[in-house]
Amino acid sequence: MVELLREKGPLTRADLARLSGLSRSMVSTIVGELISEGLAVEGDEASGRRHQVGRPGVLVSLNPEAGVVVGVDVGHRRVLVAVANLSHEVLAEVGRDLPLDHGPSTTLDLVAELVREVLEEAGVRWGSVVGVGVGLPAPFEAGTGRIHPSSLAPSWGEVRPVEELRRRLRLPVYVENDANLAALAELVWGAGRGSRDAACVVVSDGIGAGLIVDGRLYRGAMGTAGEIGHTVMDEYGPICRCGNRGCLEMLAGVPAVLELLRPSRGPDLTVGRMLRLAAEGDAACRRAIEDAGRLIGIAVANLCNLFNPERVIINGELSGAGEVLLGPLRASLGRCALPVAATAEVVPGQLGARATVLGGVALVLRETDSFVAPPRGGKPKGVTERTTKGEANR
Ligand SMILES: [Zn+2]
Structure with missing residues (x-):
């Protein structure tokens, strides 16, 4: 209901x-x-x-x-925080760049500071916050409450972000990886509306996918489902942060694409400028993005063979290239997937840079279903159970 x-x-x-x-x-x-x-x-x-x-x-x-929900997106370079009411109406948003050498502790301090700031800006009482949904750019192990050890800088390996943030905020905290949150947000508000089986592939510094299977987020046994960026494309390619070689994100992630272009387009080339140049028809920028699209399309073809989604949503910074990226990606999908699996519709995300932070909001609203929604025909559970559920924090 x-x-x-x-x-x-x-x-x-x-x-x-x-x-x-x-x-x-x-x-x-x-x-x-x-x-x-x-x-x-x-x-x-x-x-x-x-x-x-x-x-x-x-x-x-x-x-x-009846309450508000806070969404947080901890990116590689920036933290975004939004507060929304239970009708999904965003009341305020704030964002700040991370310092270059940010560590887990300073990053989590900044998150806490921004949560305070956003609540103040929205004129919302602390006590009315139902929960805080946080997206991190790494697979998160719900069981251990830790970032998957091999995935980020080693400094995050021992950190328990849920506990750390709960200590700082004294609010129920839910953590999920950023691609999963982007998928959730696109499912609720964006390009995934109405689909039961969808994948949302986020192409930014890293490449990850959130998988929606039968209308729900599919996390896998250890929370690493959808780590499409670590599909090996070239066994002897460059060494990846995961320890493997030639992973998709080492070849088609934003840093790799920029690196290809810097010798000819200048050492200070940024994503924004690359996307502008590509839109203006710059052959080198288009070629580099097209090639990334072809590679991502091969991995997406494998994903479609395995999961058979009806829709594949492409999000993240590189999706700003639009058809320059999506065209070659579709071509690879058509060439490499089973004909039936290749019928998956490839569409751009609709929420852009806000997908993860809105996904944080959607995560809390979903996670808290059990106390907000009464069981069919049963009695709605009381308000006091909110905190209990939050503390349990599965
Ligand atoms: Zn890797």
């Missing part, structure tokens, strides 16, 4: 019954409980629905005052 209201906005009880498949009396009971819990409100905005026969339905919506 709550999920429907989140997804579709204000609805009448009749709409809720039709969409949920529950009886009208059951819907009325659940809505009544949600309203008494303060999680839903009734509005008198039914005027726009007069086409309905009989008494115009009163619209039910989630109570925007």
Whole structure:
């Protein structure tokens, strides 16, 4: 019920019954409980629905005052923080560049500072925060609460980001890798809406994918599902941060593409400038991006053979190149995947640089479903269980 209201906005009880498949009396009971819990409100905005026969339905919506959710995107170079209400309306956003030699402790301090800042800017009380969803640019082991040891700078290996942030913020904290969050956000608000099986490939400094299988995020046994950037493309290629050689991200990640272009396009070439030059028709920039697209397409073809998604969403900095990247990527997919698997639609993401931070918001809203949404026909759980669930933090 709550999920429907989140997804579709204000609805009448009749709409809720039709969409949920529950009886009208059951819907009325659940809505009544949600309203008494303060999680839903009734509005008198039914005027726009007069086409309905009989008494115009009163619209039910989630109570925007029932709480707020904070999303955090810890990137390689920048931290973004957003606060949204339970109706998914973003109330404020702040961002700051990370210092060049940032370590885990200074980064987490900055996150805490920005959370304070964003709540202040939105004029929101600390106590109304339901949870904080954080995206990190590395696979996160939900079981151990740590960043996957082999993936980032060794300094992050021993850090437990959930505990560290909970200590700093005294709020329920949920951590997930950035590509998974981007996938979640695209599924809820962006290019993935309406799909049951989708992959969201994020092409930035690293390359990662978030996999949506049967409408849910697929994490795998250890949380490393979707690490498409470490597909070996050239066994004797350059050594990757993971310790392997010739991984996709060493050949098609943003730093690799820039490196190819710097001898001819200048040592200070940035992603933004490269994308502008490519859009203006610069042959070298287009070629470098096209080749990255071809390589990524091979890995995406393997992914499509394994998971058979209906849609592949391309996100991240390099997706700013649009068709220059996507065209060759589609061609590789067509050439390398089984014909049926290759029918996956390849589309650009719609949320751009905000995908991960919005995914943080979506993560908390999903993770907290168990206390916000009453079980079918059952009694909604009380507000006091919020913290319990947050502390459990699976
Ligand atoms: Zn690697």
